[in-house]
Amino acid sequence: MEPGGQPNIQQMLQQAQRMQEQFMSLQRELAETEVQGTAGGGLVTATVNGQNEVVKIVIDPAAIDPEDPADTAETIADLVLAAIHNATEEAQNLAQEKMGPLTEGLGGGLGGLGLPGM
Structure with missing residues:
Protein backbone atom coordinates (compact mmCIF):
# COMPACT_ATOMS: atom_id res chain seq x y z
CA MET A 1 0.00 0.00 0.00
CA GLU A 2 1.00 3.56 -0.61
CA PRO A 3 1.44 6.00 2.26
CA GLY A 4 -1.93 6.97 3.67
CA GLY A 5 -3.32 3.42 3.30
CA GLN A 6 -4.08 3.69 -0.41
CA PRO A 7 -3.43 0.67 -2.64
CA ASN A 8 -0.65 0.88 -5.22
CA ILE A 9 -2.58 0.94 -8.50
CA GLN A 10 0.47 -0.04 -10.57
CA GLN A 11 1.05 -3.14 -8.43
CA MET A 12 -2.63 -4.07 -8.65
CA LEU A 13 -2.58 -3.73 -12.43
CA GLN A 14 0.56 -5.86 -12.70
CA GLN A 15 -1.00 -8.52 -10.47
CA ALA A 16 -4.18 -8.49 -12.54
CA GLN A 17 -2.15 -8.83 -15.75
CA ARG A 18 -0.19 -11.80 -14.32
CA MET A 19 -3.42 -13.48 -13.26
CA GLN A 20 -4.94 -12.89 -16.70
CA GLU A 21 -1.86 -14.45 -18.35
CA GLN A 22 -2.09 -17.45 -16.02
CA PHE A 23 -5.80 -17.80 -16.75
CA MET A 24 -5.23 -17.67 -20.53
CA SER A 25 -2.45 -20.24 -20.25
CA LEU A 26 -4.66 -22.58 -18.24
CA GLN A 27 -7.49 -22.16 -20.75
CA ARG A 28 -5.15 -23.15 -23.60
CA GLU A 29 -3.88 -26.12 -21.60
CA LEU A 30 -7.43 -27.27 -20.84
CA ALA A 31 -8.50 -26.87 -24.47
CA GLU A 32 -5.73 -29.26 -25.48
CA THR A 47 -13.72 -38.36 -25.27
CA VAL A 48 -14.14 -34.64 -24.59
CA ASN A 49 -11.64 -31.82 -24.46
CA GLY A 50 -11.25 -29.38 -21.60
CA GLN A 51 -13.86 -27.12 -23.17
CA ASN A 52 -16.48 -29.90 -22.94
CA GLU A 53 -16.47 -30.48 -26.69
CA VAL A 54 -17.03 -34.11 -27.70
CA VAL A 55 -14.09 -35.10 -29.88
CA LYS A 56 -14.58 -38.88 -30.16
CA ILE A 57 -17.12 -41.64 -29.52
CA VAL A 58 -16.13 -45.32 -29.56
CA ILE A 59 -18.79 -48.06 -29.51
CA ASP A 60 -17.65 -51.59 -28.81
CA PRO A 61 -19.14 -53.99 -31.41
CA ALA A 62 -20.25 -56.18 -28.48
CA ALA A 63 -22.88 -53.52 -27.75
CA ILE A 64 -24.69 -54.33 -31.00
CA ASP A 65 -27.32 -57.09 -30.95
CA PRO A 66 -28.06 -58.05 -34.58
CA GLU A 67 -31.19 -59.91 -33.41
CA ASP A 68 -32.80 -56.74 -32.05
CA PRO A 69 -31.54 -53.65 -33.90
CA ALA A 70 -34.25 -51.29 -32.60
CA ASP A 71 -33.56 -52.09 -28.95
CA THR A 72 -29.83 -52.00 -29.61
CA ALA A 73 -30.08 -48.53 -31.16
CA ASP A 78 -28.53 -44.14 -23.84
CA LEU A 79 -24.97 -45.40 -23.36
CA VAL A 80 -23.56 -42.64 -25.58
CA LEU A 81 -25.38 -39.99 -23.55
CA ALA A 82 -24.17 -41.53 -20.29
CA ALA A 83 -20.58 -41.70 -21.54
CA ILE A 84 -20.68 -38.06 -22.67
CA THR A 103 -9.61 -18.40 -8.54
CA GLU A 104 -8.66 -18.74 -4.88
CA GLY A 105 -6.10 -16.01 -5.53
CA LEU A 106 -9.03 -13.77 -6.36
CA GLY A 107 -10.40 -14.31 -2.88
CA GLY A 108 -13.73 -15.48 -4.25
CA GLY A 109 -14.03 -12.26 -6.21
CA LEU A 110 -11.79 -9.26 -6.54
CA GLY A 111 -10.99 -9.14 -2.85
CA GLY A 112 -7.65 -10.90 -3.43
CA LEU A 113 -6.50 -7.90 -5.43
CA GLY A 114 -6.39 -5.83 -2.28
CA LEU A 115 -9.13 -3.43 -3.36
CA PRO A 116 -10.70 -1.64 -0.42
CA GLY A 117 -14.31 -2.59 0.25
CA MET A 118 -14.07 -5.80 -1.77
Missing part, protein backbone atom coordinates in the same frame (compact mmCIF):
# COMPACT_ATOMS: atom_id res chain seq x y z
CA THR A 33 -6.49 -31.77 -22.72
CA GLU A 34 -8.75 -34.73 -23.46
CA VAL A 35 -10.59 -36.84 -20.90
CA GLN A 36 -12.69 -39.96 -21.32
CA GLY A 37 -15.94 -41.16 -19.88
CA THR A 38 -17.40 -44.62 -20.24
CA ALA A 39 -20.77 -46.30 -19.91
CA GLY A 40 -22.07 -49.85 -20.05
CA GLY A 41 -18.95 -51.30 -18.51
CA GLY A 42 -16.81 -49.81 -21.27
CA LEU A 43 -19.14 -50.60 -24.19
CA VAL A 44 -19.19 -46.88 -25.05
CA THR A 45 -16.35 -44.42 -24.54
CA ALA A 46 -16.70 -40.68 -25.05
CA GLU A 74 -31.99 -47.21 -28.14
CA THR A 75 -29.55 -48.83 -25.71
CA ILE A 76 -26.54 -47.45 -27.57
CA ALA A 77 -28.07 -43.97 -27.62
CA HIS A 85 -22.12 -37.04 -19.31
CA ASN A 86 -19.37 -38.97 -17.52
CA ALA A 87 -16.65 -37.40 -19.69
CA THR A 88 -17.95 -33.85 -19.26
CA GLU A 89 -18.03 -34.33 -15.48
CA GLU A 90 -14.39 -35.43 -15.66
CA ALA A 91 -13.54 -32.37 -17.77
CA GLN A 92 -15.30 -30.06 -15.29
CA ASN A 93 -13.48 -31.67 -12.37
CA LEU A 94 -10.18 -31.22 -14.20
CA ALA A 95 -10.97 -27.56 -14.93
CA GLN A 96 -11.85 -26.93 -11.27
CA GLU A 97 -8.66 -28.65 -10.16
CA LYS A 98 -6.52 -26.59 -12.55
CA MET A 99 -8.32 -23.27 -12.08
CA GLY A 100 -8.91 -23.61 -8.32
CA PRO A 101 -5.59 -22.12 -7.20
CA LEU A 102 -6.03 -19.18 -9.59
Whole structure:
Protein backbone atom coordinates (compact mmCIF):
# COMPACT_ATOMS: atom_id res chain seq x y z
CA MET A 1 0.00 0.00 0.00
CA GLU A 2 1.00 3.56 -0.61
CA PRO A 3 1.44 6.00 2.26
CA GLY A 4 -1.93 6.97 3.67
CA GLY A 5 -3.32 3.42 3.30
CA GLN A 6 -4.08 3.69 -0.41
CA PRO A 7 -3.43 0.67 -2.64
CA ASN A 8 -0.65 0.88 -5.22
CA ILE A 9 -2.58 0.94 -8.50
CA GLN A 10 0.47 -0.04 -10.57
CA GLN A 11 1.05 -3.14 -8.43
CA MET A 12 -2.63 -4.07 -8.65
CA LEU A 13 -2.58 -3.73 -12.43
CA GLN A 14 0.56 -5.86 -12.70
CA GLN A 15 -1.00 -8.52 -10.47
CA ALA A 16 -4.18 -8.49 -12.54
CA GLN A 17 -2.15 -8.83 -15.75
CA ARG A 18 -0.19 -11.80 -14.32
CA MET A 19 -3.42 -13.48 -13.26
CA GLN A 20 -4.94 -12.89 -16.70
CA GLU A 21 -1.86 -14.45 -18.35
CA GLN A 22 -2.09 -17.45 -16.02
CA PHE A 23 -5.80 -17.80 -16.75
CA MET A 24 -5.23 -17.67 -20.53
CA SER A 25 -2.45 -20.24 -20.25
CA LEU A 26 -4.66 -22.58 -18.24
CA GLN A 27 -7.49 -22.16 -20.75
CA ARG A 28 -5.15 -23.15 -23.60
CA GLU A 29 -3.88 -26.12 -21.60
CA LEU A 30 -7.43 -27.27 -20.84
CA ALA A 31 -8.50 -26.87 -24.47
CA GLU A 32 -5.73 -29.26 -25.48
CA THR A 33 -6.49 -31.77 -22.72
CA GLU A 34 -8.75 -34.73 -23.46
CA VAL A 35 -10.59 -36.84 -20.90
CA GLN A 36 -12.69 -39.96 -21.32
CA GLY A 37 -15.94 -41.16 -19.88
CA THR A 38 -17.40 -44.62 -20.24
CA ALA A 39 -20.77 -46.30 -19.91
CA GLY A 40 -22.07 -49.85 -20.05
CA GLY A 41 -18.95 -51.30 -18.51
CA GLY A 42 -16.81 -49.81 -21.27
CA LEU A 43 -19.14 -50.60 -24.19
CA VAL A 44 -19.19 -46.88 -25.05
CA THR A 45 -16.35 -44.42 -24.54
CA ALA A 46 -16.70 -40.68 -25.05
CA THR A 47 -13.72 -38.36 -25.27
CA VAL A 48 -14.14 -34.64 -24.59
CA ASN A 49 -11.64 -31.82 -24.46
CA GLY A 50 -11.25 -29.38 -21.60
CA GLN A 51 -13.86 -27.12 -23.17
CA ASN A 52 -16.48 -29.90 -22.94
CA GLU A 53 -16.47 -30.48 -26.69
CA VAL A 54 -17.03 -34.11 -27.70
CA VAL A 55 -14.09 -35.10 -29.88
CA LYS A 56 -14.58 -38.88 -30.16
CA ILE A 57 -17.12 -41.64 -29.52
CA VAL A 58 -16.13 -45.32 -29.56
CA ILE A 59 -18.79 -48.06 -29.51
CA ASP A 60 -17.65 -51.59 -28.81
CA PRO A 61 -19.14 -53.99 -31.41
CA ALA A 62 -20.25 -56.18 -28.48
CA ALA A 63 -22.88 -53.52 -27.75
CA ILE A 64 -24.69 -54.33 -31.00
CA ASP A 65 -27.32 -57.09 -30.95
CA PRO A 66 -28.06 -58.05 -34.58
CA GLU A 67 -31.19 -59.91 -33.41
CA ASP A 68 -32.80 -56.74 -32.05
CA PRO A 69 -31.54 -53.65 -33.90
CA ALA A 70 -34.25 -51.29 -32.60
CA ASP A 71 -33.56 -52.09 -28.95
CA THR A 72 -29.83 -52.00 -29.61
CA ALA A 73 -30.08 -48.53 -31.16
CA GLU A 74 -31.99 -47.21 -28.14
CA THR A 75 -29.55 -48.83 -25.71
CA ILE A 76 -26.54 -47.45 -27.57
CA ALA A 77 -28.07 -43.97 -27.62
CA ASP A 78 -28.53 -44.14 -23.84
CA LEU A 79 -24.97 -45.40 -23.36
CA VAL A 80 -23.56 -42.64 -25.58
CA LEU A 81 -25.38 -39.99 -23.55
CA ALA A 82 -24.17 -41.53 -20.29
CA ALA A 83 -20.58 -41.70 -21.54
CA ILE A 84 -20.68 -38.06 -22.67
CA HIS A 85 -22.12 -37.04 -19.31
CA ASN A 86 -19.37 -38.97 -17.52
CA ALA A 87 -16.65 -37.40 -19.69
CA THR A 88 -17.95 -33.85 -19.26
CA GLU A 89 -18.03 -34.33 -15.48
CA GLU A 90 -14.39 -35.43 -15.66
CA ALA A 91 -13.54 -32.37 -17.77
CA GLN A 92 -15.30 -30.06 -15.29
CA ASN A 93 -13.48 -31.67 -12.37
CA LEU A 94 -10.18 -31.22 -14.20
CA ALA A 95 -10.97 -27.56 -14.93
CA GLN A 96 -11.85 -26.93 -11.27
CA GLU A 97 -8.66 -28.65 -10.16
CA LYS A 98 -6.52 -26.59 -12.55
CA MET A 99 -8.32 -23.27 -12.08
CA GLY A 100 -8.91 -23.61 -8.32
CA PRO A 101 -5.59 -22.12 -7.20
CA LEU A 102 -6.03 -19.18 -9.59
CA THR A 103 -9.61 -18.40 -8.54
CA GLU A 104 -8.66 -18.74 -4.88
CA GLY A 105 -6.10 -16.01 -5.53
CA LEU A 106 -9.03 -13.77 -6.36
CA GLY A 107 -10.40 -14.31 -2.88
CA GLY A 108 -13.73 -15.48 -4.25
CA GLY A 109 -14.03 -12.26 -6.21
CA LEU A 110 -11.79 -9.26 -6.54
CA GLY A 111 -10.99 -9.14 -2.85
CA GLY A 112 -7.65 -10.90 -3.43
CA LEU A 113 -6.50 -7.90 -5.43
CA GLY A 114 -6.39 -5.83 -2.28
CA LEU A 115 -9.13 -3.43 -3.36
CA PRO A 116 -10.70 -1.64 -0.42
CA GLY A 117 -14.31 -2.59 0.25
CA MET A 118 -14.07 -5.80 -1.77
